[in-house]
Amino acid sequence: MNIQPLSSDFWFARWFDSPYYARLYGHRDEAEARAFVSHLTTQLALPQGAAVLDLACGNGRHAEALHAQGLRVWGYDLSPTQLSQAQERTAPGLQFRRHDMRTPFPDRGFSAVFNLFTSFGYFQTDAEHRGVLDHIHAALIPGGHLVMDYFNLSYIRQNLVPEEEKNLDGVHFLIKRRIQKGSIIKDIHIQDGHLHSFFSERVRAYTPEALEALLQRQGFGVTHRWGTYAGDRFHPEKSPRLILFARREN
Template identity: 45%
Template sequence: MLPEPAEWFSTWFDSPYYHRLYQSRDYAEAQEFLGRLLAHLHPKSGARLLDLACGKGRHARYLSEQGFEVTGVDLSPQSIGAARQFAHELLHFQVHDMRDPLPYGPFDLVLNLFTSFGYFQQEAENVVALRNAAAVVRPGGKLVIDFLNTEQAVRTLVAHETKTVDGTDFYLYRHFNNDFIVKEIRFRDDEGQEQCFEERVRALTQERFEEYFRMAGLRLAEVLGDYQLRPFDPATSPRMIFVLKK
């Protein structure tokens, strides 16, 4: 019996080339967004926060600096290994797959940011992950899911582009396939070997998310449309930022 193929995120997120390709992401803009979001949600000083799919912990560190007790979890051992150098008494990092029940909590606020959802091949796994997140939200607490506006993303998909980062030419090919937005990433590694990775995000609509929320026992409080926290407009907003209450 053949072994199951590795899930794309379990290999790509641990690759040094993933971090090379995306090293120029605008973290200043991300921190401005987090600052606005905290002001909008106004969790109490000292509140317990969960950064679900925290990567290397840059945003969890920022949240901790704002006076919150923060736990960051991610399924990438390499990312959590990098994040743990910044851990302290009120900032913790753990390797964790969101499809598994969370042994941490409860939390006043759970954050799943920058399209860190919808990666799984089986749609039911999205609901399992959401239920696990909801289970660790304190009664009266909030959960925020920040996702791309898939209808706009599919409509404006750039089929091909090339990015050169630190001497590596990355060839990016995007298409829509079987309910997923797919990005194929091709490049030669530092040894000259050809490499190919994929990113796959399920094209979840607002209506599908709302169905998930009902199944997870969450109440949708509002939908924001961008990192300036303007109201969501399906035709023009780049993001769908769901604010949920338990």
């Protein structure tokens, strides 16, 4: 598989290191993370002290919530800015490291891997996405769990807001959304005083069927599907999220 080297030209490398990212998504709070993680760990029934990985952990809010559930937690992320915030949460049994998920993981033996807040589908080729799943598979114990939190494409299509504006702490955001060439694209125009910035998010528009087929091809069996962070059953048209529970099969 041809892996392109790390570069600030990748949209996720630029955007997640920007101070505007945290400002735009600041409504994703600690209480929300704790509630979601509580639902997840109840579903999985992991033993106390089990080793788990928060893959693309961001500032560590989900990793810290997992640790509070009595788990030993590793958090991986690519962004130095996000990791610097996450590392402030470091504690015995809770550690963070910088890692590109497209390369083999330095740690193994996880009972579960959590990939939350649409942290998959960022790359240019399907081979790269399959490679990520291969690395997750290799890092899990036999029968280990993968929890993937993705968007529900049908819901996005029905509820897409093509354009909106937000003013947050004196910063103006103009956000334009579209579905184009198999990706969901969000263009973010920012005006902060006299400073103008532009970022773009681009995530592969996997249908639930395509994402499940991808997981199955890479050695996972899907066991449960949720449609909300509260654990409601997935509905193909009405659910805003697609939260897949899968297990390593071999």
